[in-house]
Amino acid sequence: MSDIILEMKGITKTFPGVKALENVNLKVRKGEIHALCGENGAGKSTLMKVLSGVYGHGTYEGDIIFEGKTCEFKGIKDSEELGIVIIHQELALIPYLSIAENIFLGNERQKGGVIDWNETLQRTQGLLDKVGLSESPNTLVTNIGVGKQQLVEIAKAFSKRVKLLILDEPTAALNEDDSENLLELMLGFKSQGISCIIISHKLNEIAKVADSVTILRDGQTIETLDMHKDQVTEDRIISGMVGRDLTHRYPERQPKIGEVTLEVKDWNVYHEHHADRKMIDNVNLNLRRGEIVGIAGLMGSGRTELAMSIFGKSYGKNISGTLIKDGKEIRNNDVTQAIKNGFAYVTEDRKNYGLILLDDIKRNISLTGLEKLTKSTVVNEHEEVLVAEDMRGQMKIKTPNILQKTSNLSGGNQQKVVLGKWIFSGPDILILDEPTRGIDVGAKYEIYTIINRLADEGKSILVISSELPEILGICDRIYVMNAGQITGEVNRAEATQEKLMTYMTKHKAKI
Structure with missing residues (x-):
């Protein structure tokens, strides 16, 4: 048999x-x-x-x-x-x-x-x-x-x-x-x-x-x-x-890091439904122009809660602390204000929160920058097509045309649409939450190349990832979180998986 x-x-x-x-x-x-x-x-x-x-x-x-x-x-x-x-x-x-x-x-x-x-x-x-x-x-x-x-x-x-x-x-x-x-x-x-x-x-x-x-x-x-x-x-x-040997998992890059663009000071966030539960505890961090900064941590460490609370208070209650961008204090009281202040947030859950799956690529890409395409409350559809086609080329989105429903795209191409959408908004600071989750190695390499290009253009980028090799492979500097606190800060040259894991299991902030 x-x-x-x-x-x-x-x-x-x-x-x-x-x-x-x-x-x-x-x-x-x-x-x-x-x-x-x-x-x-x-x-x-x-x-x-x-x-x-x-x-x-x-x-x-x-x-x-x-x-x-x-x-x-x-x-x-x-x-x-x-x-x-x-x-x-x-x-x-x-x-x-x-x-x-x-x-x-x-x-x-x-x-x-x-x-x-x-x-x-x-x-x-x-x-x-x-x-x-x-x-x-x-x-x-x-x-x-x-x-x-x-x-x-x-x-x-x-x-x-x-x-x-x-x-x-x-x-x-x-x-x-x-x-x-x-x-x-x-x-x-x-x-x-x-x-x-x-x-x-x-x-x-x-x-x-x-x-x-x-x-x-x-x-x-x-x-x-x-x-x-x-x-x-x-x-x-x-x-x-x-179909080819991938000699390097991560593209080479010569960072050109400039002045501090964002400072997060004494940042505290409480749970949305349990007012006595502190999710983010006195976090301090900064980003520089042209720098890719990682946040490592185990699931539940507070990484996503921190990112969402910074991006227009889209998570949490009783949020306190100070945001300083380019030397001036700012307020991100809602998502619209955060976008106007030059922030973008690529969610870890692209299917539920990053895309309108039943809509086409063109509409998904233009969503964050409709004001640029609108005159007298009417969207200029010709300009919208031009923007979507340009972004399709920049992001190397594999699709027959920009009218394809995003639900029909592979995971890697969906992620490129999400990135394209936020790049079109013209941000200075990009927060990327699990940017390569569920994506194959070839598509990951393309995403890393896009991230590097954005950093080279002077964007400040914050990357949250559960994959330590990814954090080590693309970031210039790494913060480590546990239980809502920053427990360590490591430069790329000194970072190892063992050192990051040590900080990831600490329970009291020691920087």
């Missing part, structure tokens, strides 16, 4: 004007962890949507053979009945339902048309034990963190008797501890004979758990590597993904 649980043969999928997949082949063995790698837009998620029935039979060419039988899935329910379950990057949970209700939503345990809550809670508890989650089945999903929500999704998959589990960027929004726990869980599933397909841009994670890796590029299969036989390195995978 063959040890191949899944074979996809000659899969071709076309969207209007775009061939997303062309003659793609994939084989997955029973009880293995199979990684799927490729740049944003390479076709990874599209291939998995074909497999799981999101794109039903008849909308693509090719064959899906699962456990030796050719399958024609009309929808997700068909694939789930055979034990193929996909967990998308954007978690599909309802926040104000309980864990138990989310797990069995659409698959309710019932007797005589009435939900059997005793069986529901008992089965939920068993599933939570299986994935290592200690919460009560009655806990609302909104009251648990993203890492635990990911485990709820996996428990939901196991409620459907999963044989092949597909995880699309499962650790993209997780901190290091939660990521590590999830990877260990996957290795546990493997020992139980469950097959997994993991899509991830974090090549160190792939090296840790994957048995095989298939590389896609431009919608085509490039190669499949055996992680145990082929002496696979991260550089080998990157070369397959981008």
Whole structure:
């Protein structure tokens, strides 16, 4: 009997004007962890949507053979009945339902048309034990963190008797501890004979758990590597993904750092809903012209809260402290005022807060600078087109035209639209919160190049990142945060991951 649980043969999928997949082949063995790698837009998620029935039979060419039988899935329910379950990057949970209700939503345990809550809670508890989650089945999903929500999704998959589990960027929004726990869980599933397909841009994670890796590029299969036989390195995978050797992960730069442009003094911020909970505690920092400054810290250290509170008080209550820009005290009492004062903020959550996904690239780019394009309350659409086309060229946004919906772009190209939108506003100070989250190495390099170019133009840039190699690779100076405080400040020449981690676990500010 063959040890191949899944074979996809000659899969071709076309969207209007775009061939997303062309003659793609994939084989997955029973009880293995199979990684799927490729740049944003390479076709990874599209291939998995074909497999799981999101794109039903008849909308693509090719064959899906699962456990030796050719399958024609009309929808997700068909694939789930055979034990193929996909967990998308954007978690599909309802926040104000309980864990138990989310797990069995659409698959309710019932007797005589009435939900059997005793069986529901008992089965939920068993599933939570299986994935290592200690919460009560009655806990609302909104009251648990993203890492635990990911485990709820996996428990939901196991409620459907999963044989092949597909995880699309499962650790993209997780901190290091939660990521590590999830990877260990996957290795546990493997020992139980469950097959997994993991899509991830974090090549160190792939090296840790994957048995095989298939590389896609431009919608085509490039190669499949055996992680145990082929002496696979991260550089080998990157070369397959981008079609060339990427000698340096970070572009070289000769910084031209000038005078101080921004000072944040004695900055304090309290929680939006708990008035006695201090989120930012007496923070002091500064930025210089042409300088890229990083903020490192573990999840929950206060990095995003600090950035949002500076940018028009878009987070927090009872905010106090002083902002000094170019030697003069300023006030950013709301986002509009912050933009007028020359600030821009690229959010870590581009899909919910950075873009209007149903609108086109042109409109998204022009949003922050409509005043420049407006005369007598009417937007000059010709100028809007020119601006969008110019920004598409500057940002190297891969798209047939600027009228493409942003929801149809890859993650890397969506991020370039967000950057383009804020660059058009003409800022002096850019705050970039996780600017490369969920983006492949090739697109990351392009984003880093854009950041360097902006710094060379004299912009002051503040970068928040959970990836310490990224912070070390692009920043001239690094602040470290823990528990809402600045616990360290390190110049690039002296910075190491070990030194940053030491400051990241300190609890009292010592600068």
